[in-house]
Amino acid sequence: MTTETTKLVIRFALVAEQPNPRDEDRLTSGTEENSIAGIKRYTGFARGKDLYPLFDHVSLEANPRAAKVGAVVKDILESLSRTPDLFPFKSKGVLLGTADYEALQRNRFELRFNDPASEGVLDGGHNMLAIGMHMLSAVADVSKIQLWDDMKELWDDNRVALEKVKDRFDFLVPVELLVPSDVEDERVVSDFEMSVLEICAARNNNAQLTQETKSNKMGFYDEIRGRLDKSIADRVEWKSNEWDSNEARPIKVRDLLALAWIPLNFANEKKLLPIDISVSPQNIYRNKGECSKQFDKLMADPSVSQKVDGPIHELHNEVVSSAFDILADLPKLYDRIYADFPEAYNSNGYRFGGNNIVKIYDPARRAAAKDKSGFVLTRPTTQFTNEAVDYRYPDGLIMPLVYGLKGLMTVKDGSVVWATEPFDFLDKYLSDIAGAYRLVLDMARFDPQKLAKNQASHEFAVGEFEKALLKHKAARADEGVFA
Template identity: 20%
Template sequence: MIFKLNVSSFRNQYESPEGRRLCVFTAPVSEIPKEWEDWRDVNVRDTKRRSDVFNAIVDTLENDPEEMVFRNLGITIVSPRVEFDNKTNVVTVEFSDKTRHGIANGGHTFSAIQHALLKGPVNAQVKVECIVGEIDPKWLVDIVDGRNRSRAVQTESLENLAQSYDSIKNVLTSPLYKDRIAYSEFELDDRNKRKDISVREILSYIYCLDDFDKNTHPIEAYSSKGAVVDYYAAEDKSGKKRHTYVLEKASKILPEILELRDVIYRDLPRAYNVAGGSFGKLTSMGVMIHENNPRPLKFIKGDTIFAYPDAFVYPILAAFRQYIDHRSWSWGKENPLEIWENKKIDVASAMKDAVGTFSGNPNKMGKAAVTWRMCYDAL
């Protein structure tokens, strides 16, 4: 079978005396053929597609697509023939034997790309490494095994093993989401499906509301959830593990934090419109409308016709940290939902200004300190 891909770059890296060749190209994720799904047999270890790894890649594709090519190792394929036309920037890839050709590594990446594209266009690039030539089956096994062993155990898996997240597990007991949260890699639910909420996401919401002053914004909650996991796994300057005094205290109000997150997500589109904007027209900012197929909210009952990037939500949620007493991790005199109800139009107006500044680039908006400061001041 022949596949033709429009690529952004192509490079031959090495050719062995026996004629085996190593080359690499980058291409828009939309160029990766969905038919490659049928060419995964060579990766005998690629069985854990529904995992936290998958979730993390999808998160990058949806919320930080420009970083995809830098963060992700890409896809490795084995092919008898790969050719590049430098006049048209088209790469031709041939697969002919499913026992020898196809995706040797990067199955999570391939699946995440196809999953993300089902929701709409994704402005991301992916690297594809090509091992080209006549490949002996025994040598192929060594390639697949070696490349699949290169991945380290994620921090959250080790922290879960160390029972660092027990205080979180003890409070997140709602039947709406209890069995959907993965506290380590490769967690499946009772139906053998991937759990759709990662502990990384839960920790990022706590980080949003941690003890940062008005001039120090917890932008990593949006931009680098892996860094947030490492932050709570590490020791502070006094030698205390942060999970022992932050996560345990924060867990007391964690269900309320998750509820607040969903209420913000549900209410923001209408508040944005009341503030003089037109939320449904922000397609260049990743906003999509599903009028005939509303999407359920993550942590509370109800649904929404809107789907939009986390860049809108994190700066608003983080603004609520000013209403928390961090000595006890408790809310002040005012209920956060009442604060939101009273202030949401003002906050939406601030977000409208941020959209005007970063039109067409939600990722930049989500990483910009000015966005977080505007939301903080509006609240």
């Protein structure tokens, strides 16, 4: 993978090298030889105006958490405005990392970020956002900035004006630079690149860095992202805080990982996965954190993915790849079941809207009704595709049916594939399946928690899909179609 190198020079006002040459002599003279892990650190202070090159050229790709305006950024802005002299002692500042650098004269460092996804700003994204906004406020209105990208766009638009006010920004910012201890030693550089992610994650622990954010940084989600419809992929919150709170509700990445275990469980049952790993069906609803952890464990296995370009992993297991092909359809199938199930249930002579946990969108009926508790004012939408629907109800009611889609999967040439086209299948057989599913709804008394957290309800749904598939194949055979 070829990426364009970002090159810049940053100047420290004060800087210290750790370990310095004298420390290195002591550290390598005895048993402490490996105690610094092949990493050198420069710590000190840089003036705000000397950080301009960072804002000009660096993204926040390497920072696992996306920066957005919130209470933290507002506090930093207040500190910069009211007590700029105290800022270097109140802030952790910015952590930079790169495997390619050169120490120049007068406390200057040339930094070359060959892979912006793993090098650059490793920690301090909120500080960077606040500092950028603070400096921009001298030349532009920053009130509409919500995300780093908003700030960066405004920065670029006002770059000429910023240069004219540059000397105003003498406040100091703590800056820490991590580099390999020996840039000429390929082994040291390689080890450094592998260490960057762990350092980055550890530095972000106090900021409640999510497991999914770390996994995204390791490339575990790249194959999923590439398979999803763009309209869905663009709404997924792949890393913490990257979603604009003013936009529609984002899709949590762990919701996708939970769905991934439907084909992955099938693959494991067929002994296709390189390790014995699965999640219980009910955990797809009740414990998505466990689904995420198990996903990481699977993806980190050397028989599934291997490291390339530092911490980034590349998938090379065909079975897991085929499971992701199935996963690409599951968000839309989930929404199809959610949208169509009420009418499929009603087609059997039942009344889905008769239960008090089900709300109906029907403005005309609501206006005429004495009891309006069974209606909603705003039209509901489905979780993944934002499709408008006429019923709002807890998704726990249909989670076993979503898991039941496992009954439509089969093995072909060692890969997991659909045994039949799943969308057409739902159009034809969801009504039959909904009629049988009434049994588990009645047994659970329409309690979505009891339904979704009971393994038997999931197994029942899989069985109903399998029975409907047999019926479908028999009908196809009668028609002379055997594929």
